[in-house]
Amino acid sequence: MNSIRFLYAAYIATWTIHALYLGSLVRRYGRLRQQMKDLGKGK
């Protein structure tokens, strides 16, 4: 059965979804850090 490519696809898809979510977390942390900096400047 030539189904090995489906196996690769499933594993790659899993880690792509995790990577995208982790990337979104990092972006949100970055935005929050910027907001904190802006708040600090305001004082």
Add this chain to the structure above:
Amino acid sequence: MKKAFPILAVLTAVLLAYAFYEAWWVAPVDALQGQVYRIIYYHVPSAWTAFLLFFINFIASVEYLANARPSTQRAAKWIVIAIGTLGFIAPFIPQVRQQLPVGMYPSSVATTALIIAGLYFLTGKYFPGQDLDLLAVTAAEVGVVFCTIVLVTGPIWARPVWGIWWAPGDIRLTSTLVLWLIYVSYLVLRRFSDSAQTQKLAAVLAVFGALDVPLVYFSIWFFRTQHPQPVIGGGGSIDPRMLHVLLINWTAFLCFAYLVCWSRYRLEKLRREVEEAEVLESLLEPAGPVAPSSKAKGALNRGPQ
């Protein structure tokens, strides 16, 4: 935890790599499906992790709603104690035991009842007040990520094995999709609503959404579906070597989910603190209070934490 995080992250990475090695090179090949069956080592642990996270979201949401008044808080505690006690004793009564589906052991039902009660009291102890809401949103978001993986890897596995990507009308597949949609709506509600009632509405939605979890889980026990019958329990069987690798992968996924949840929880906590600081800053402006931003409005509506 902040200091332990890098160590835990390295240990989790090692465990994930070991689980991957076991899944690809150590687990035996399936006689019927060949190599493609190895998708099970990502598909099933992702599903179990999603269920667990949705269950945590359910417990946190129930407790958040119950804590609104001291009387409901007390009532909820007694209901949980009753569920724990009855759930622990009832499965061993012969008349009840006969009603259990094939493959469902009284000991596993009793343990589940105890875990439900224990988890309720533990979350209440370690996540007081608004922290319950933080826990609920964290568990829902990470749960949706794992559920997405289930919905993506499922069709990729189905195509070579069933010859189709999706079986329309199949109760396991449809109920999983509905579960995903419910929790996506939950997150959308939380993201775009600034109302003071958002947290309560989201908690109510989460309680109803969680009712779909047992339907998804037990659908293959009670209905004949295109999706295979359970491989563990439910009269199913799995090669012990495959089960061993499956459990290693689930452990690795649980550790990974824990670290992701921890990061998401911390992010949400910081975000709320920043919003509150923005509100305070806008109120202390020398020219008098200015209109707060939409995000700050959310903090204003939520009140002090």
